[in-house]
Amino acid sequence: MARAKGRGAIDLERTAVAAIDGASRRGIPDARAVVERSRSVSVTYRLGRPEKVEESARRGLTLVLYDGGRYSVCETNDLREEALERFLDSAAALVRATTPDPFREITDPALYAGRLERDLGTHDPSIAALTPTERHDLAARAEAAALAEAGAEAVAAEAGFEDEEGELFQAHSNGFAAGRKGTRFGLYADVSLADAGDKRPSDSEFASTRSFAALPAPEEIGRGAARRARGKLGAAPMETATLPIIVESRAVGRLLGKLLAALGGRALQQEQSFLAGALGTVVGSPVLDVVDDPLLAGGAASRLFDAEGISARPMPVFARGVLEGNYLDTYYAKKLARRPTTGTWSNVVVTPGGKCAEELMRGVERGLLVRGFVGGNSNPTTGDFSLGVFGTLIENGAPGRAVAEMNIAGNHKELWKRLIAAGNDPWPYGSIRSPSLLFDAVQLSGSGAG
Amino acid sequence: MTSGGYFATRFGLDETVLRRVIARALDRGAEFAELFAQHRVNDAIGFEDGQVNRASTSVDLGVGLRALVGDQTGYAFTEELTEEALLAAADTAASIARGPRAASMGAIHGVALPALYAPVPLWADVPVADKIRFVERVGAAIAGADPAVVRAGVAFADEDEAILVANSDGLRAEDLRPMTYLYASCTARRGDRVESNSHSASGRLGAEMYGDAFLDGLAEETVRRALALFDARVPAAGEMPVVLAPASSGILLHEAMGHGFEADFNRKGTSLFCTMLGRKVAADFVSIVDTALEPGARGAIAVDDEGTPGQRTTLVENGVLVSYLHDRLSAAHYGVPRTGNGRREDFRFAPLPRMRVTTMENGPHDPEEIIRSVKRGLYAVDFANGEVDIGGGDYSFYVKSGFLIEDGRLTAPIKDVNLIGNGPDSLSKIEMVGNDKAIDPGTWTCGKDGQSVPVGLGLPTVKVRAITVGGVS
Numbered sequence: 001m002a003r004a005k006g007r008g009a010i011d012l013e014r015t016a017v018a019a020i021d022g023a024s025r026r027g028i029p030d031a032r033a034v035v036e037r038s039r040s041v042s043v044t045y046r047l048g049r050p051e052k053v054e055e056s057a058r059r060g061l062t063l064v065l066y067d068g069g070r071y072s073v074c075e076t077n078d079l080r081e082e083a084l085e086r087f088l089d090s091a092a093a094l095v096r097a098t099t100p101d102p103f104r105e106i107t108d109p110a111l112y113a114g115r116l117e118r119d120l121g122t123h124d125p126s127i128a129a130l131t132p133t134e135r136h137d138l139a140a141r142a143e144a145a146a147l148a149e150a151g152a153e154a155v156a157a158e159a160g161f162e163d164e165e166g167e168l169f170q171a172h173s174n175g176f177a178a179g180r181k182g183t184r185f186g187l188y189a190d191v192s193l194a195d196a197g198d199k200r201p202s203d204s205e206f207a208s209t210r211s212f213a214a215l216p217a218p219e220e221i222g223r224g225a226a227r228r229a230r231g232k233l234g235a236a237p238m239e240t241a242t243l244p245i246i247v248e249s250r251a252v253g254r255l256l257g258k259l260l261a262a263l264g265g266r267a268l269q270q271e272q273s274f275l276a277g278a279l280g281t282v283v284g285s286p287v288l289d290v291v292d293d294p295l296l297a298g299g300a301a302s303r304l305f306d307a308e309g310i311s312a313r314p315m316p317v318f319a320r321g322v323l324e325g326n327y328l329d330t331y332y333a334k335k336l337a338r339r340p341t342t343g344t345w346s347n348v349v350v351t352p353g354g355k356c357a358e359e360l361m362r363g364v365e366r367g368l369l370v371r372g373f374v375g376g377n378s379n380p381t382t383g384d385f386s387l388g389v390f391g392t393l394i395e396n397g398a399p400g401r402a403v404a405e406m407n408i409a410g411n412h413k414e415l416w417k418r419l420i421a422a423g424n425d426p427w428p429y430g431s432i433r434s435p436s437l438l439f440d441a442v443q444l445s446g447s448g449a450g
Numbered sequence: 451m452t453s454g455g456y457f458a459t460r461f462g463l464d465e466t467v468l469r470r471v472i473a474r475a476l477d478r479g480a481e482f483a484e485l486f487a488q489h490r491v492n493d494a495i496g497f498e499d500g501q502v503n504r505a506s507t508s509v510d511l512g513v514g515l516r517a518l519v520g521d522q523t524g525y526a527f528t529e530e531l532t533e534e535a536l537l538a539a540a541d542t543a544a545s546i547a548r549g550p551r552a553a554s555m556g557a558i559h560g561v562a563l564p565a566l567y568a569p570v571p572l573w574a575d576v577p578v579a580d581k582i583r584f585v586e587r588v589g590a591a592i593a594g595a596d597p598a599v600v601r602a603g604v605a606f607a608d609e610d611e612a613i614l615v616a617n618s619d620g621l622r623a624e625d626l627r628p629m630t631y632l633y634a635s636c637t638a639r640r641g642d643r644v645e646s647n648s649h650s651a652s653g654r655l656g657a658e659m660y661g662d663a664f665l666d667g668l669a670e671e672t673v674r675r676a677l678a679l680f681d682a683r684v685p686a687a688g689e690m691p692v693v694l695a696p697a698s699s700g701i702l703l704h705e706a707m708g709h710g711f712e713a714d715f716n717r718k719g720t721s722l723f724c725t726m727l728g729r730k731v732a733a734d735f736v737s738i739v740d741t742a743l744e745p746g747a748r749g750a751i752a753v754d755d756e757g758t759p760g761q762r763t764t765l766v767e768n769g770v771l772v773s774y775l776h777d778r779l780s781a782a783h784y785g786v787p788r789t790g791n792g793r794r795e796d797f798r799f800a801p802l803p804r805m806r807v808t809t810m811e812n813g814p815h816d817p818e819e820i821i822r823s824v825k826r827g828l829y830a831v832d833f834a835n836g837e838v839d840i841g842g843g844d845y846s847f848y849v850k851s852g853f854l855i856e857d858g859r860l861t862a863p864i865k866d867v868n869l870i871g872n873g874p875d876s877l878s879k880i881e882m883v884g885n886d887k888a889i890d891p892g893t894w895t896c897g898k899d900g901q902s903v904p905v906g907l908g909l910p911t912v913k914v915r916a917i918t919v920g921g922v923s
Contacts, residue, residue: 046718049522050522050546051521051522052523052525052800053524054524054800055526056527056798057527058529071503071504072506072507073506074506074507074508075506075507075508075509076508077511078511090507091507094493094505094507095505097578097582098582099502099582101501101503104503155720156718156719158718192719192720192841198722198726198874200719200722200724200842201839201842202720202840202841232842235842240687240689270498270637271600271639272601272635272646374845374846375836375845375846375847375868376837376848376870376920377835377848377850377868379866381644381645382645382866384684384865384866385866386684386848386868386920386921387868388837388844388868388920390839390842390844404839404844405844405870405871405918406918407846407868407870407920409684409687409868409921443687443921445688445689445918445921446689446918447689447918
């Protein structure tokens with residue numbers, strides 16, 4: 001399939017600078033502009049043929065205006081010159097309609113300093129050479145492998161390949177100007193199997209990488225999906241009890257993300273964080289060692305600067321259980337009378353331990369290997385959480401039957417102190433890069449009264 | 451506004467252009483082609499620490515082209531509305547097919563649509579100062595409501611959205627949809643304990659939604675919900691009877707059953723409901739509907755995003771599963787009429803079967819009698835997020851607040867607990883259904899395949915014999 005050609009291709013830098021100039025001409029002293037563009041193609045296979053082929057080309061301008069404490073954020077995807085003039089008029093009118101907030105200021109230019117000039121391995125030029133045939137082939141091979149591995153119990157399988165290339169340019173009225181580009185390649189497979197009654201347990205395997213070469217073989221993805229689905233056959237709840245759990249590496253992000261939610265500037269300043277004032281105190285066991293690393297080579301969220309133009313540098317978040325880092329953007333840092341760090345996570349890297357997941361399991365007499373979460377919630381104000389889980393029973397140090405319809409509950413203030421080991425198996429495909437984690441004594445609810 | 455007028459007048463998408471672009475999407479042998487145009491203008495205002503602290507606006511405009519061959523889909527979109535760009539997107543979508551032209555463009559005709567909301571532009575004419583007043587009134591009311599309140603937050607948003615669907619059958623439909631929501635949060639401190647809670651209201655309505663009494667009531671309820679948490683405890687873990695309070699408990703239907711009834715999952719054989727059509731799945735007094743026809747509701751749509759007029763679909767009638775939720779692809783697969791559930795987040799996506807306003811109809815029981823029937827269990831009142839595993843049927847939804855039921859009476863307040871169960875199992879364990887159905891006015895947004903759409907839900911008081919409560923010991 002031919003890609004739609006870049007009709008009316010926009011010059012990102014020129015558009016960003018024009019937006020800043022346009023704001024300035026309208027009397028707005030400070031502004032930040034980001035102009036982005038991306039293209040992606042996705043091919044989905046089912047029953048051995050293409051189910052869906054989608055192509056997309058996106059673009060957009062985000063303009064942030066600061067006028068004596070007045071603040072507005074305006075976005076548009078209509079980048080024609082005459083439309084931009086009208087957009088700037090209404091953006092300027094909007095910011096003037098708001099009330100001044102003494103804490104709203106554009107990024108301190110001192111924070112632009114020290115930006116590294118380094119190739120973070122986020123862009124793979126080989127994307128330009130990908131052909132429609134190759135894309136179809138990758139999706140088809142993943143689906144075929146999934147079906148072959150699933151065998152007679154397969155009731156449905158689907159697989160897909162997606163590639164995306166994006167770039168942006170960011171300009172600020174007080175001296176910041178920089179751009180970046182990136183690529184992403186993704187493969188996935190979903191498999192559903194026939195099970196007792198009407199149940200058709202399904203699971204997926206997926207990978208997402210910055211370079212095409214780093215992607216696993218599609219057969220590995222397809223077979224992985226079938227094996228994971230097989231691991232859910234015959235699933236049933238286990239007893240309500242307090243037991244050790246191992247959270248599989250791929251699933252850790254959902255749990256750790258809840259802890260990180262309490263470290264954002266807004267939550268901290270608005271007293272909606274149980275970790276307000278906890279900097280320098282013990283939050284977890286010494287196993288809890290986490291660094292926010294924007295400079296990770298080939299990382300899903302690697303960057304040299306953040307949305308506010310702040311130069312990226314690694315930030316310890318937890319060092320041997322002690323809270324060391326908060327995510328503070330300019331606004332909330334000012335409200336908290338602190339120095340800004342960055343307002344958004346980059347790559348959240350959990351320090352691995354020495355044991356593989358099987359070895360972690362060996363020390364557990366009875367417990368649950370959590371392979372995924374189903375809904376639930378975590379309250380960042382109090383730290384209370386209650387989350388639906390599924391996975392595999394651990395009996396005498398080995399995996400047993402499939403478990404579903406279970407829940408774990410507790411408070412983050414206690415949970416992370418019960419983290420007793422980290423595996424050596426970090427999941428490499430997301431912005432949260434964690435190995436499997438073993439926790440002691442977690443409240444599980446399932447069948448029967450507590 | 452006459453049918454076809456908005457996009458023809460503003461963006462030049464007149465009959466001639468529509469015919470040319472749709473015909474191009476048929477060029478390579480597609481059986482069906484469709485153009486979906488969308489224009490949205492969204493404004494938002496935020497309030498925090500006693501003042502408005504942000505205002506934002508976003509403009510989104512584009513056209514998606516879809517070509518179908520059997521159940522195979524080609525999809526492309528453009529954010530440029532020149533004929534050249536539209537034809538290029540049509541070419542891309544068309545390439546799912548590999549043959550000579552097989553279908554031709556039908557004569558363009560309109561379709562009668564129900565009137566469910568005032569047409570846009572509606573919010574474009576409301577001054578920013580008015581919106582700021584809504585937000586400031588709620589923020590000030592929360593902050594001043596009680597000495598324990600330490601933070602008040604408010605987020606307001608409005609949207610004028612216009613869509614156009616035109617397809618190779620010749621159908622052309624436009625829908626001009628307003629939307630607004632107001633979300634309020636309250637954080638309070640007593641001693642060293644801090645609690646926060648939130649409340650919101652949403653609808654396809656204009657500024658008339660925000661009368662002073664409404665704003666004051668919303669603020670009051672937000673504070674009440676936050677303060678109530680100081681007396682609440684996380685309940686004990688385990689399996690127990692659960693009584694769902696009316697309105698927002700509709701999340702049970704949405705997660706436990708609604709998603710499993712979406713026909714794409716059944717067409718592909720991935721839903722555990724895919725073999726259950728015509729089967730008795732619940733007691734006689736259980737009937738479940740999904741409707742687009744709730745005037746002003748967040749999930750209301752006069753027409754779906756592939757041109758099928760808004761309608762009411764009965765899913766479970768007197769306990770029997772009678773229909774899935776269909777879009778064009780799944781209705782063709784099953785050989786049944788479309789149900790108007792083909793929805794999409796925006797023009798960047800092909801439509802999927804999605805819920806609208808999903809509710810259970812009233813049953814025979816008195817709500818008081820339902821509570822009295824429980825020896826020991828949970829009464830669930832406010833809910834947050836939910837999720838479901840379509841194939842295994844496990845669902846969960848999160849109870850923000852509620853009460854214990856002891857010896858048939860509501861006793862200690864409870865908070866922050868997840869309920870987890872299995873869809874068909876819970877459906878079969880519905881023992882009592884009240885006669886007090888209510889639709890929740892909250893800001894519900896449903897996510898599926900990376901697409902978010904606004905939905906509504908509702909329920910009368912319902913008793914489920916046993917659900918696992920994810921509490922603590």
